[in-house]
Amino acid sequence: MDTSNSQKAQLAALSAPSVIFTVVMIAFPFCYTIWISFQAVSATGMMRFDGVANYVRMVKDGQFWNGLWITIYLYVLSLTLQLVCGTALALLLFRARRLPGFIRSLFISPFMLPPVVAGMMWLIILDPSLGAANYILTSLGLPPSNWLASPALVVPTLALIDTWQWTPYVALIVLGGLQSLPPSVYEAAEIDGASRTRTLFRITLPLLLPTLVTAMVLRSVDLLRFFDLIYITTQGGPANASTTLNIYGFRMGFEFFQFGYAGALMITLSALVLGVVLALNRLRNAVAW
Amino acid sequence: MTSTPSADRWIGYLNTVLLMVAGIIVVAPTLWMVLSSFKFSHEVTAYPPTLFFTPTLTNYVSLWERTPFIQYGINSAVVTSASTALGILLGTPAAFVVSWTRITWPAIVTLLARMAPGTLFLLPWYLMFRQIDMIGSYWALILTHAVITMPIVIWVLLPFFDNIPRSIFEAAQVDGCSPIRVFYRIALPLVSAGLSVSSILAFVFSWNYFLFALVLSNSDTKTLIAASFNFIGEGSTNWGALMAAATLIALPPLVLAIIVQRWLVSGLTLGAVKG
Numbered sequence: 366m367d368t369s370n371s372q373k374a375q376l377a378a379l380s381a382p383s384v385i386f387t388v389v390m391i392a393f394p395f396c397y398t399i400w401i402s403f404q405a406v407s408a409t410g411m412m413r414f415d416g417v418a419n420y421v422r423m424v425k426d427g428q429f430w431n432g433l434w435i436t437i438y439l440y441v442l443s444l445t446l447q448l449v450c451g452t453a454l455a456l457l458l459f460r461a462r463r464l465p466g467f468i469r470s471l472f473i474s475p476f477m478l479p480p481v482v483a484g485m486m487w488l489i490i491l492d493p494s495l496g497a498a499n500y501i502l503t504s505l506g507l508p509p510s511n512w513l514a515s516p517a518l519v520v521p522t523l524a525l526i527d528t529w530q531w532t533p534y535v536a537l538i539v540l541g542g543l544q545s546l547p548p549s550v551y552e553a554a555e556i557d558g559a560s561r562t563r564t565l566f567r568i569t570l571p572l573l574l575p576t577l578v579t580a581m582v583l584r585s586v587d588l589l590r591f592f593d594l595i596y597i598t599t600q601g602g603p604a605n606a607s608t609t610l611n612i613y614g615f616r617m618g619f620e621f622f623q624f625g626y627a628g629a630l631m632i633t634l635s636a637l638v639l640g641v642v643l644a645l646n647r648l649r650n651a652v653a654w
Numbered sequence: 655m656t657s658t659p660s661a662d663r664w665i666g667y668l669n670t671v672l673l674m675v676a677g678i679i680v681v682a683p684t685l686w687m688v689l690s691s692f693k694f695s696h697e698v699t700a701y702p703p704t705l706f707f708t709p710t711l712t713n714y715v716s717l718w719e720r721t722p723f724i725q726y727g728i729n730s731a732v733v734t735s736a737s738t739a740l741g742i743l744l745g746t747p748a749a750f751v752v753s754w755t756r757i758t759w760p761a762i763v764t765l766l767a768r769m770a771p772g773t774l775f776l777l778p779w780y781l782m783f784r785q786i787d788m789i790g791s792y793w794a795l796i797l798t799h800a801v802i803t804m805p806i807v808i809w810v811l812l813p814f815f816d817n818i819p820r821s822i823f824e825a826a827q828v829d830g831c832s833p834i835r836v837f838y839r840i841a842l843p844l845v846s847a848g849l850s851v852s853s854i855l856a857f858v859f860s861w862n863y864f865l866f867a868l869v870l871s872n873s874d875t876k877t878l879i880a881a882s883f884n885f886i887g888e889g890s891t892n893w894g895a896l897m898a899a900a901t902l903i904a905l906p907p908l909v910l911a912i913i914v915q916r917w918l919v920s921g922l923t924l925g926a927v928k929g
Binding site: 382384401410460482487488490497561593639 | 665666673679743744747748754768769776778801804865882883885897
Protein backbone atom coordinates (compact mmCIF):
# COMPACT_ATOMS: atom_id res chain seq x y z
CA MET A 366 0.00 0.00 0.00
CA ASP A 367 1.27 3.44 -0.89
CA THR A 368 2.06 5.39 2.24
CA SER A 369 2.72 9.05 1.73
CA ASN A 370 4.23 11.30 4.38
CA SER A 371 0.91 12.68 5.52
CA GLN A 372 -0.40 9.14 5.86
CA LYS A 373 2.61 8.19 7.93
CA ALA A 374 2.04 11.23 10.12
CA GLN A 375 -1.60 10.26 10.65
CA LEU A 376 -0.75 6.67 11.48
CA ALA A 377 1.87 7.90 13.93
CA ALA A 378 -0.70 10.21 15.50
CA LEU A 379 -3.12 7.31 15.94
CA SER A 380 -0.55 5.14 17.66
CA ALA A 381 1.20 7.91 19.61
CA PRO A 382 -0.99 7.82 22.76
CA SER A 383 -0.53 4.08 23.25
CA VAL A 384 3.20 4.23 22.45
CA ILE A 385 3.70 7.05 24.98
CA PHE A 386 1.67 5.16 27.56
CA THR A 387 3.64 1.95 26.92
CA VAL A 388 6.95 3.76 27.27
CA VAL A 389 5.97 5.64 30.43
CA MET A 390 4.07 2.90 32.25
CA ILE A 391 5.68 -0.34 30.97
CA ALA A 392 9.05 0.04 29.22
CA PHE A 393 10.50 2.78 31.44
CA PRO A 394 9.46 1.12 34.74
CA PHE A 395 10.90 -2.16 33.49
CA CYS A 396 14.27 -0.51 32.81
CA TYR A 397 14.01 1.41 36.08
CA THR A 398 13.70 -1.86 37.99
CA ILE A 399 16.77 -3.23 36.21
CA TRP A 400 18.55 -0.05 37.28
CA ILE A 401 17.44 -0.15 40.94
CA SER A 402 18.50 -3.78 41.13
CA PHE A 403 22.06 -2.39 40.98
CA GLN A 404 21.41 0.21 43.67
CA ALA A 405 21.24 0.27 47.41
CA VAL A 406 17.85 1.90 47.97
CA SER A 407 16.91 3.26 51.36
CA ALA A 408 13.31 3.21 52.58
CA THR A 409 12.97 6.90 51.75
CA GLY A 410 14.02 6.30 48.15
CA MET A 411 17.64 7.51 48.35
CA MET A 412 19.80 5.51 45.96
CA ARG A 413 23.46 4.69 45.81
CA PHE A 414 25.15 2.60 43.12
CA ASP A 415 25.98 -0.72 44.64
CA GLY A 416 27.23 -2.83 41.73
CA VAL A 417 26.05 -6.41 41.76
CA ALA A 418 25.74 -6.48 45.56
CA ASN A 419 22.01 -7.30 45.42
CA TYR A 420 22.67 -10.24 43.13
CA VAL A 421 25.55 -11.49 45.29
CA ARG A 422 23.27 -11.28 48.31
CA MET A 423 20.62 -13.21 46.38
CA VAL A 424 22.94 -16.08 45.51
CA LYS A 425 23.93 -16.35 49.19
CA ASP A 426 20.35 -16.04 50.45
CA GLY A 427 18.87 -19.40 51.45
CA GLN A 428 15.37 -17.91 51.26
CA PHE A 429 15.97 -17.06 47.58
CA TRP A 430 16.85 -20.68 46.75
CA ASN A 431 13.90 -21.84 48.83
CA GLY A 432 11.66 -19.43 46.89
CA LEU A 433 13.06 -20.58 43.56
CA TRP A 434 12.46 -24.21 44.51
CA ILE A 435 8.87 -23.50 45.66
CA THR A 436 8.20 -21.51 42.48
CA ILE A 437 9.39 -24.38 40.28
CA TYR A 438 7.72 -27.08 42.41
CA LEU A 439 4.38 -25.26 42.31
CA TYR A 440 4.80 -24.57 38.59
CA VAL A 441 5.64 -28.10 37.51
CA LEU A 442 3.00 -29.69 39.72
CA SER A 443 0.20 -27.32 38.68
CA LEU A 444 1.10 -27.37 34.99
CA THR A 445 1.21 -31.17 34.87
CA LEU A 446 -2.12 -31.53 36.70
CA GLN A 447 -3.79 -28.92 34.51
CA LEU A 448 -2.53 -30.36 31.23
CA VAL A 449 -3.54 -33.92 32.11
CA CYS A 450 -6.94 -33.00 33.56
CA GLY A 451 -7.55 -30.37 30.88
CA THR A 452 -6.82 -32.77 28.02
CA ALA A 453 -9.00 -35.46 29.60
CA LEU A 454 -11.86 -32.99 30.08
CA ALA A 455 -11.45 -31.74 26.50
CA LEU A 456 -11.72 -35.30 25.16
CA LEU A 457 -14.92 -35.79 27.18
CA LEU A 458 -16.36 -32.51 25.91
CA PHE A 459 -15.33 -33.33 22.33
CA ARG A 460 -17.07 -36.67 22.41
CA ALA A 461 -20.24 -35.12 23.84
CA ARG A 462 -20.35 -32.80 20.77
CA ARG A 463 -23.52 -30.84 21.43
CA LEU A 464 -22.96 -28.80 24.54
CA PRO A 465 -25.83 -26.66 25.83
CA GLY A 466 -24.78 -23.05 26.37
CA PHE A 467 -25.38 -23.07 30.10
CA ILE A 468 -23.13 -26.13 30.58
CA ARG A 469 -20.38 -24.24 28.80
CA SER A 470 -20.97 -21.29 31.15
CA LEU A 471 -20.55 -23.60 34.12
CA PHE A 472 -17.17 -24.70 32.85
CA ILE A 473 -16.12 -21.10 32.28
CA SER A 474 -17.12 -19.98 35.78
CA PRO A 475 -14.00 -21.04 37.76
CA PHE A 476 -11.44 -19.13 35.76
CA MET A 477 -13.56 -16.00 35.55
CA LEU A 478 -13.70 -15.80 39.34
CA PRO A 479 -11.16 -13.42 40.80
CA PRO A 480 -8.32 -15.61 42.17
CA VAL A 481 -8.84 -13.73 45.41
CA VAL A 482 -12.42 -15.01 45.62
CA ALA A 483 -11.26 -18.53 44.82
CA GLY A 484 -8.84 -18.19 47.73
CA MET A 485 -11.61 -17.02 50.07
CA MET A 486 -13.95 -19.91 49.24
CA TRP A 487 -11.25 -22.56 49.46
CA LEU A 488 -10.09 -21.17 52.80
CA ILE A 489 -13.37 -22.17 54.39
CA ILE A 490 -13.75 -25.42 52.41
CA LEU A 491 -10.25 -26.53 53.44
CA ASP A 492 -10.46 -25.36 57.05
CA PRO A 493 -8.79 -28.17 59.03
CA SER A 494 -11.41 -28.42 61.77
CA LEU A 495 -14.71 -27.21 60.26
CA GLY A 496 -14.18 -27.41 56.50
CA ALA A 497 -16.30 -29.44 54.11
CA ALA A 498 -13.25 -31.09 52.52
CA ASN A 499 -12.18 -32.85 55.71
CA TYR A 500 -15.78 -33.84 56.38
CA ILE A 501 -15.88 -35.58 53.00
CA LEU A 502 -12.52 -37.25 53.64
CA THR A 503 -13.49 -38.55 57.07
CA SER A 504 -16.89 -39.79 55.89
CA LEU A 505 -15.07 -41.78 53.22
CA GLY A 506 -12.94 -43.27 56.00
CA LEU A 507 -9.84 -41.30 55.03
CA PRO A 508 -7.72 -39.33 57.49
CA PRO A 509 -8.38 -35.55 57.57
CA SER A 510 -5.67 -33.22 56.27
CA ASN A 511 -4.29 -29.89 57.41
CA TRP A 512 -4.23 -28.63 53.80
CA LEU A 513 -2.97 -25.04 53.69
CA ALA A 514 -1.88 -25.14 57.33
CA SER A 515 0.62 -27.94 56.72
CA PRO A 516 4.11 -26.94 55.55
CA ALA A 517 4.42 -30.21 53.62
CA LEU A 518 1.02 -29.99 51.93
CA VAL A 519 0.62 -26.28 51.33
CA VAL A 520 2.18 -26.29 47.84
CA PRO A 521 0.24 -29.33 46.58
CA THR A 522 -2.93 -27.80 48.03
CA LEU A 523 -2.31 -24.50 46.22
CA ALA A 524 -1.63 -26.51 43.05
CA LEU A 525 -4.96 -28.30 43.53
CA ILE A 526 -6.87 -25.03 43.96
CA ASP A 527 -5.22 -23.54 40.87
CA THR A 528 -5.93 -26.75 38.96
CA TRP A 529 -9.57 -26.54 39.96
CA GLN A 530 -9.65 -22.97 38.69
CA TRP A 531 -7.74 -23.35 35.40
CA THR A 532 -8.38 -26.90 34.16
CA PRO A 533 -11.54 -25.82 32.31
CA TYR A 534 -9.52 -23.09 30.59
CA VAL A 535 -6.91 -25.58 29.38
CA ALA A 536 -9.77 -27.90 28.37
CA LEU A 537 -11.41 -25.21 26.22
CA ILE A 538 -8.09 -24.46 24.49
CA VAL A 539 -7.50 -28.18 23.81
CA LEU A 540 -11.11 -28.55 22.67
CA GLY A 541 -10.45 -25.81 20.10
CA GLY A 542 -7.45 -27.81 18.91
CA LEU A 543 -9.46 -31.04 18.70
CA GLN A 544 -12.18 -29.36 16.67
CA SER A 545 -9.65 -28.11 14.14
CA LEU A 546 -8.05 -31.53 13.53
CA PRO A 547 -8.77 -32.83 10.02
CA PRO A 548 -11.42 -35.60 10.19
CA SER A 549 -9.65 -37.42 7.36
CA VAL A 550 -6.94 -38.77 9.70
CA TYR A 551 -9.57 -40.45 11.88
CA GLU A 552 -11.22 -41.99 8.86
CA ALA A 553 -7.88 -43.33 7.71
CA ALA A 554 -7.21 -44.75 11.19
CA GLU A 555 -10.63 -46.37 11.23
CA ILE A 556 -10.09 -47.98 7.84
CA ASP A 557 -6.75 -49.29 9.03
CA GLY A 558 -8.53 -50.82 12.02
CA ALA A 559 -6.66 -48.87 14.68
CA SER A 560 -8.02 -49.30 18.21
CA ARG A 561 -9.36 -46.40 20.25
CA THR A 562 -6.34 -46.15 22.54
CA ARG A 563 -3.99 -46.45 19.58
CA THR A 564 -5.82 -43.68 17.74
CA LEU A 565 -5.65 -41.50 20.87
CA PHE A 566 -1.95 -41.97 21.60
CA ARG A 567 -0.63 -42.33 18.06
CA ILE A 568 -2.78 -39.83 16.18
CA THR A 569 -4.85 -37.45 18.31
CA LEU A 570 -2.31 -36.50 20.98
CA PRO A 571 0.67 -36.01 18.60
CA LEU A 572 -1.49 -33.81 16.36
CA LEU A 573 -2.61 -31.87 19.44
CA LEU A 574 0.95 -31.13 20.58
CA PRO A 575 1.09 -27.60 19.12
CA THR A 576 -2.16 -26.71 20.93
CA LEU A 577 -0.87 -28.25 24.15
CA VAL A 578 2.33 -26.20 23.91
CA THR A 579 0.25 -23.04 23.42
CA ALA A 580 -1.71 -23.91 26.54
CA MET A 581 1.59 -24.53 28.35
CA VAL A 582 2.93 -21.09 27.39
CA LEU A 583 -0.23 -19.35 28.57
CA ARG A 584 -0.33 -21.22 31.88
CA SER A 585 3.43 -20.97 32.47
CA VAL A 586 3.36 -17.19 32.37
CA ASP A 587 0.70 -17.12 35.08
CA LEU A 588 1.98 -20.01 37.17
CA LEU A 589 5.54 -18.71 37.47
CA ARG A 590 4.15 -15.40 38.74
CA PHE A 591 1.64 -17.09 41.09
CA PHE A 592 0.67 -14.44 43.62
CA ASP A 593 -2.97 -13.62 44.43
CA LEU A 594 -4.08 -17.00 45.69
CA ILE A 595 -1.01 -17.42 47.92
CA TYR A 596 -1.18 -13.93 49.34
CA ILE A 597 -4.87 -14.31 50.19
CA THR A 598 -4.64 -17.78 51.73
CA THR A 599 -1.22 -18.15 53.40
CA GLN A 600 0.87 -14.99 52.71
CA GLY A 601 3.73 -17.39 52.03
CA GLY A 602 3.36 -19.50 55.16
CA PRO A 603 3.28 -21.69 57.12
CA ALA A 604 6.97 -21.17 57.91
CA ASN A 605 7.72 -19.78 54.41
CA ALA A 606 6.63 -23.10 52.88
CA SER A 607 4.67 -21.26 50.16
CA THR A 608 6.94 -18.22 49.74
CA THR A 609 7.45 -18.23 45.98
CA LEU A 610 9.92 -15.80 44.40
CA ASN A 611 7.08 -13.44 43.60
CA ILE A 612 5.80 -13.46 47.20
CA TYR A 613 9.35 -13.10 48.52
CA GLY A 614 10.09 -10.17 46.21
CA PHE A 615 6.82 -8.47 47.17
CA ARG A 616 7.53 -8.82 50.88
CA MET A 617 11.12 -7.59 50.45
CA GLY A 618 9.81 -4.54 48.62
CA PHE A 619 6.67 -3.60 50.49
CA GLU A 620 7.16 -5.04 53.97
CA PHE A 621 10.91 -4.45 54.36
CA PHE A 622 11.25 -1.61 51.82
CA GLN A 623 14.43 -3.10 50.35
CA PHE A 624 13.64 -1.98 46.83
CA GLY A 625 17.05 -2.77 45.36
CA TYR A 626 17.01 -6.36 46.54
CA ALA A 627 13.33 -6.78 45.60
CA GLY A 628 14.23 -5.46 42.13
CA ALA A 629 17.01 -8.03 41.75
CA LEU A 630 14.58 -10.81 42.74
CA MET A 631 11.95 -9.62 40.26
CA ILE A 632 14.46 -9.29 37.41
CA THR A 633 15.60 -12.85 38.13
CA LEU A 634 12.02 -14.11 38.14
CA SER A 635 11.30 -12.29 34.85
CA ALA A 636 14.37 -13.91 33.32
CA LEU A 637 13.02 -17.28 34.43
CA VAL A 638 9.61 -16.56 32.86
CA LEU A 639 11.23 -15.34 29.64
CA GLY A 640 13.51 -18.38 29.50
CA VAL A 641 10.58 -20.77 29.90
CA VAL A 642 8.53 -18.93 27.25
CA LEU A 643 11.42 -18.97 24.76
CA ALA A 644 12.10 -22.66 25.42
CA LEU A 645 8.41 -23.48 24.91
CA ASN A 646 8.41 -21.43 21.69
CA ARG A 647 11.24 -23.58 20.38
CA LEU A 648 9.28 -26.65 21.38
CA ARG A 649 6.25 -25.29 19.55
CA ASN A 650 8.26 -24.87 16.36
CA ALA A 651 9.61 -28.40 16.77
CA VAL A 652 6.17 -29.99 17.10
CA ALA A 653 4.40 -27.87 14.46
CA TRP A 654 2.90 -29.80 11.56
CA MET B 655 -13.89 -48.18 14.80
CA THR B 656 -13.23 -51.85 15.46
CA SER B 657 -15.57 -51.97 18.45
CA THR B 658 -19.18 -53.10 18.24
CA PRO B 659 -22.06 -50.62 18.31
CA SER B 660 -23.05 -51.70 21.84
CA ALA B 661 -19.54 -51.01 23.15
CA ASP B 662 -19.82 -47.64 21.46
CA ARG B 663 -23.00 -46.92 23.36
CA TRP B 664 -21.48 -47.90 26.70
CA ILE B 665 -18.55 -45.59 26.07
CA GLY B 666 -21.07 -42.87 25.31
CA TYR B 667 -22.78 -43.42 28.69
CA LEU B 668 -19.45 -43.51 30.49
CA ASN B 669 -18.51 -40.27 28.78
CA THR B 670 -21.70 -38.58 29.99
CA VAL B 671 -21.24 -39.84 33.56
CA LEU B 672 -17.62 -38.65 33.68
CA LEU B 673 -18.65 -35.27 32.29
CA MET B 674 -21.30 -34.93 35.01
CA VAL B 675 -18.72 -35.75 37.69
CA ALA B 676 -16.37 -33.15 36.20
CA GLY B 677 -19.22 -30.63 36.13
CA ILE B 678 -19.98 -31.24 39.80
CA ILE B 679 -16.32 -30.77 40.77
CA VAL B 680 -16.18 -27.56 38.75
CA VAL B 681 -19.35 -26.06 40.20
CA ALA B 682 -19.51 -27.38 43.77
CA PRO B 683 -17.00 -24.99 45.44
CA THR B 684 -18.65 -21.90 43.94
CA LEU B 685 -22.06 -23.22 44.88
CA TRP B 686 -20.82 -23.87 48.42
CA MET B 687 -19.65 -20.26 48.64
CA VAL B 688 -23.06 -18.96 47.58
CA LEU B 689 -24.93 -21.34 49.91
CA SER B 690 -22.70 -20.41 52.86
CA SER B 691 -23.40 -16.74 52.28
CA PHE B 692 -27.09 -17.39 53.03
CA LYS B 693 -26.48 -19.30 56.25
CA PHE B 694 -26.82 -18.07 59.84
CA SER B 695 -23.47 -17.86 61.59
CA HIS B 696 -24.06 -20.98 63.72
CA GLU B 697 -25.06 -22.88 60.58
CA VAL B 698 -22.10 -21.88 58.42
CA THR B 699 -19.58 -23.34 60.86
CA ALA B 700 -21.75 -26.33 61.72
CA TYR B 701 -19.91 -29.63 61.70
CA PRO B 702 -20.85 -31.79 59.90
CA PRO B 703 -21.65 -29.13 57.28
CA THR B 704 -25.32 -28.80 56.37
CA LEU B 705 -26.71 -28.80 52.86
CA PHE B 706 -30.29 -27.86 53.80
CA PHE B 707 -30.95 -24.85 56.00
CA THR B 708 -33.20 -21.83 56.46
CA PRO B 709 -31.72 -19.11 54.25
CA THR B 710 -31.06 -15.63 55.65
CA LEU B 711 -29.78 -12.32 54.37
CA THR B 712 -28.09 -11.48 57.71
CA ASN B 713 -24.62 -11.77 56.21
CA TYR B 714 -25.36 -9.32 53.42
CA VAL B 715 -26.95 -6.90 55.87
CA SER B 716 -23.92 -7.11 58.16
CA LEU B 717 -21.62 -6.31 55.23
CA TRP B 718 -23.71 -3.22 54.60
CA GLU B 719 -23.77 -2.20 58.26
CA ARG B 720 -20.30 -3.11 59.49
CA THR B 721 -17.99 -2.48 56.53
CA PRO B 722 -17.68 0.34 53.98
CA PHE B 723 -18.68 -2.25 51.37
CA ILE B 724 -20.56 0.25 49.22
CA GLN B 725 -17.59 2.62 49.22
CA TYR B 726 -15.25 -0.19 48.16
CA GLY B 727 -17.75 -1.15 45.48
CA ILE B 728 -17.83 2.40 44.16
CA ASN B 729 -14.01 2.48 44.17
CA SER B 730 -13.88 -0.76 42.21
CA ALA B 731 -16.46 0.52 39.74
CA VAL B 732 -14.61 3.82 39.22
CA VAL B 733 -11.17 2.25 38.80
CA THR B 734 -12.41 -0.58 36.60
CA SER B 735 -14.59 1.55 34.32
CA ALA B 736 -12.02 4.30 33.92
CA SER B 737 -9.15 1.89 33.25
CA THR B 738 -11.29 -0.01 30.74
CA ALA B 739 -12.18 3.24 28.97
CA LEU B 740 -8.54 4.29 28.96
CA GLY B 741 -7.51 0.87 27.64
CA ILE B 742 -10.05 1.17 24.80
CA LEU B 743 -9.02 4.75 23.97
CA LEU B 744 -5.34 3.86 23.81
CA GLY B 745 -5.59 0.33 22.47
CA THR B 746 -8.13 0.64 19.66
CA PRO B 747 -6.16 3.04 17.41
CA ALA B 748 -2.99 1.13 18.29
CA ALA B 749 -4.50 -2.16 17.13
CA PHE B 750 -5.69 -0.48 13.91
CA VAL B 751 -2.21 0.87 13.16
CA VAL B 752 -0.56 -2.49 13.90
CA SER B 753 -3.02 -4.22 11.60
CA TRP B 754 -2.56 -1.59 8.85
CA THR B 755 1.23 -1.28 8.91
CA ARG B 756 2.13 -4.77 10.13
CA ILE B 757 4.62 -3.13 12.48
CA THR B 758 4.09 -5.33 15.52
CA TRP B 759 6.81 -4.35 17.97
CA PRO B 760 4.72 -1.80 19.93
CA ALA B 761 2.15 -4.53 20.55
CA ILE B 762 4.88 -6.97 21.54
CA VAL B 763 6.34 -4.54 24.08
CA THR B 764 2.95 -4.46 25.82
CA LEU B 765 3.34 -8.21 26.37
CA LEU B 766 6.10 -7.36 28.86
CA ALA B 767 3.25 -6.42 31.15
CA ARG B 768 1.85 -9.91 30.71
CA MET B 769 5.15 -11.75 31.27
CA ALA B 770 6.88 -9.84 34.04
CA PRO B 771 5.57 -10.22 37.60
CA GLY B 772 3.37 -7.35 38.78
CA THR B 773 5.76 -6.61 41.64
CA LEU B 774 8.46 -5.73 39.10
CA PHE B 775 6.31 -2.83 37.91
CA LEU B 776 5.00 -2.01 41.33
CA LEU B 777 8.48 -1.16 42.69
CA PRO B 778 9.22 1.71 40.26
CA TRP B 779 5.57 2.83 40.17
CA TYR B 780 5.54 3.09 43.93
CA LEU B 781 8.68 5.23 43.89
CA MET B 782 7.36 7.34 41.00
CA PHE B 783 3.88 7.88 42.45
CA ARG B 784 5.32 8.64 45.87
CA GLN B 785 7.51 11.33 44.32
CA ILE B 786 4.48 13.12 42.87
CA ASP B 787 2.30 12.32 45.90
CA MET B 788 -0.22 10.24 43.99
CA ILE B 789 -0.30 7.10 46.14
CA GLY B 790 -3.86 6.43 47.25
CA SER B 791 -5.33 8.47 44.40
CA TYR B 792 -7.79 7.08 41.88
CA TRP B 793 -5.44 8.09 39.10
CA ALA B 794 -2.61 5.88 40.33
CA LEU B 795 -5.00 2.92 40.26
CA ILE B 796 -6.57 3.82 36.92
CA LEU B 797 -3.21 4.28 35.18
CA THR B 798 -1.75 1.08 36.58
CA HIS B 799 -4.87 -0.93 35.78
CA ALA B 800 -4.74 0.42 32.23
CA VAL B 801 -1.46 -1.51 31.96
CA ILE B 802 -3.66 -4.60 32.32
CA THR B 803 -6.48 -3.42 30.05
CA MET B 804 -4.61 -1.86 27.12
CA PRO B 805 -2.70 -5.01 26.04
CA ILE B 806 -5.96 -7.00 26.27
CA VAL B 807 -7.70 -4.48 24.03
CA ILE B 808 -4.87 -4.44 21.49
CA TRP B 809 -4.51 -8.20 21.23
CA VAL B 810 -8.22 -8.97 21.24
CA LEU B 811 -8.97 -6.34 18.59
CA LEU B 812 -6.06 -7.18 16.31
CA PRO B 813 -7.69 -10.23 14.65
CA PHE B 814 -10.93 -8.24 14.23
CA PHE B 815 -9.06 -5.52 12.30
CA ASP B 816 -7.11 -8.18 10.37
CA ASN B 817 -10.39 -9.74 9.26
CA ILE B 818 -11.54 -6.60 7.45
CA PRO B 819 -10.81 -7.12 3.72
CA ARG B 820 -7.91 -4.89 2.68
CA SER B 821 -9.79 -3.91 -0.47
CA ILE B 822 -12.20 -1.84 1.61
CA PHE B 823 -9.33 0.28 2.95
CA GLU B 824 -7.75 0.56 -0.49
CA ALA B 825 -11.00 1.68 -2.09
CA ALA B 826 -11.44 4.29 0.63
CA GLN B 827 -7.93 5.54 0.03
CA VAL B 828 -8.52 5.82 -3.70
CA ASP B 829 -11.52 7.97 -2.82
CA GLY B 830 -9.14 10.22 -0.86
CA CYS B 831 -9.92 8.99 2.63
CA SER B 832 -7.06 9.66 5.08
CA PRO B 833 -5.99 6.94 7.56
CA ILE B 834 -7.68 8.71 10.47
CA ARG B 835 -10.95 8.90 8.52
CA VAL B 836 -10.59 5.26 7.46
CA PHE B 837 -10.10 4.39 11.10
CA TYR B 838 -13.16 6.02 12.57
CA ARG B 839 -15.53 6.04 9.59
CA ILE B 840 -14.87 2.58 8.17
CA ALA B 841 -12.82 0.32 10.43
CA LEU B 842 -14.34 1.22 13.81
CA PRO B 843 -17.96 0.36 12.89
CA LEU B 844 -16.75 -2.95 11.42
CA VAL B 845 -15.08 -4.06 14.67
CA SER B 846 -17.95 -3.13 17.00
CA ALA B 847 -18.28 -6.77 18.13
CA GLY B 848 -14.57 -6.80 18.94
CA LEU B 849 -14.96 -3.57 20.89
CA SER B 850 -17.61 -5.09 23.15
CA VAL B 851 -15.64 -8.30 23.68
CA SER B 852 -12.41 -6.48 24.45
CA SER B 853 -14.04 -3.99 26.79
CA ILE B 854 -15.80 -6.76 28.70
CA LEU B 855 -12.61 -8.80 29.02
CA ALA B 856 -10.64 -5.70 30.02
CA PHE B 857 -13.31 -4.90 32.61
CA VAL B 858 -13.19 -8.41 34.08
CA PHE B 859 -9.41 -8.46 34.33
CA SER B 860 -9.21 -4.99 35.80
CA TRP B 861 -11.94 -5.84 38.31
CA ASN B 862 -10.18 -9.07 39.34
CA TYR B 863 -6.71 -7.54 39.66
CA PHE B 864 -5.43 -7.59 43.20
CA LEU B 865 -1.78 -6.62 43.50
CA PHE B 866 -1.67 -2.99 42.36
CA ALA B 867 -4.57 -1.85 44.54
CA LEU B 868 -3.06 -3.74 47.47
CA VAL B 869 -0.15 -1.28 47.52
CA LEU B 870 -1.32 1.83 45.69
CA SER B 871 -4.73 2.40 47.28
CA ASN B 872 -5.51 3.88 50.68
CA SER B 873 -8.54 3.41 52.91
CA ASP B 874 -10.56 5.84 50.79
CA THR B 875 -9.76 4.35 47.38
CA LYS B 876 -9.44 0.66 48.27
CA THR B 877 -11.08 -1.61 45.71
CA LEU B 878 -13.27 -4.56 46.67
CA ILE B 879 -10.58 -7.04 45.67
CA ALA B 880 -7.93 -5.32 47.77
CA ALA B 881 -10.38 -5.02 50.66
CA SER B 882 -10.95 -8.79 50.54
CA PHE B 883 -7.74 -9.11 52.44
CA ASN B 884 -9.30 -7.22 55.38
CA PHE B 885 -12.50 -9.25 55.11
CA ILE B 886 -10.44 -12.40 55.63
CA GLY B 887 -8.92 -11.00 58.81
CA GLU B 888 -12.40 -10.22 60.15
CA GLY B 889 -13.92 -13.27 58.48
CA SER B 890 -12.00 -15.73 60.63
CA THR B 891 -14.83 -15.21 63.08
CA ASN B 892 -17.60 -14.67 60.53
CA TRP B 893 -17.51 -17.03 57.57
CA GLY B 894 -20.99 -16.11 56.45
CA ALA B 895 -20.11 -12.46 55.91
CA LEU B 896 -16.84 -13.48 54.23
CA MET B 897 -18.73 -15.66 51.75
CA ALA B 898 -21.32 -12.93 51.19
CA ALA B 899 -18.48 -10.56 50.31
CA ALA B 900 -16.88 -13.16 48.03
CA THR B 901 -20.19 -13.81 46.27
CA LEU B 902 -20.82 -10.12 45.61
CA ILE B 903 -17.25 -9.54 44.38
CA ALA B 904 -17.49 -12.51 42.02
CA LEU B 905 -20.86 -11.52 40.58
CA PRO B 906 -19.86 -8.86 37.99
CA PRO B 907 -17.09 -10.90 36.31
CA LEU B 908 -19.25 -14.05 36.24
CA VAL B 909 -22.20 -12.29 34.64
CA LEU B 910 -19.99 -10.57 32.07
CA ALA B 911 -18.11 -13.77 31.27
CA ILE B 912 -21.33 -15.57 30.47
CA ILE B 913 -22.26 -12.78 28.05
CA VAL B 914 -19.01 -13.07 26.08
CA GLN B 915 -18.45 -16.80 26.49
CA ARG B 916 -18.35 -17.42 22.74
CA TRP B 917 -15.26 -15.21 22.35
CA LEU B 918 -13.80 -15.92 25.73
CA VAL B 919 -11.11 -18.42 24.82
CA SER B 920 -9.71 -16.61 21.80
CA GLY B 921 -9.84 -13.39 23.81
CA LEU B 922 -8.13 -14.81 26.87
CA THR B 923 -5.34 -16.36 24.86
CA LEU B 924 -4.70 -13.02 23.14
CA GLY B 925 -5.70 -14.52 19.82
CA ALA B 926 -3.32 -17.48 20.08
CA VAL B 927 -6.24 -19.91 20.00
CA LYS B 928 -9.44 -19.72 18.00
CA GLY B 929 -12.15 -20.72 20.48
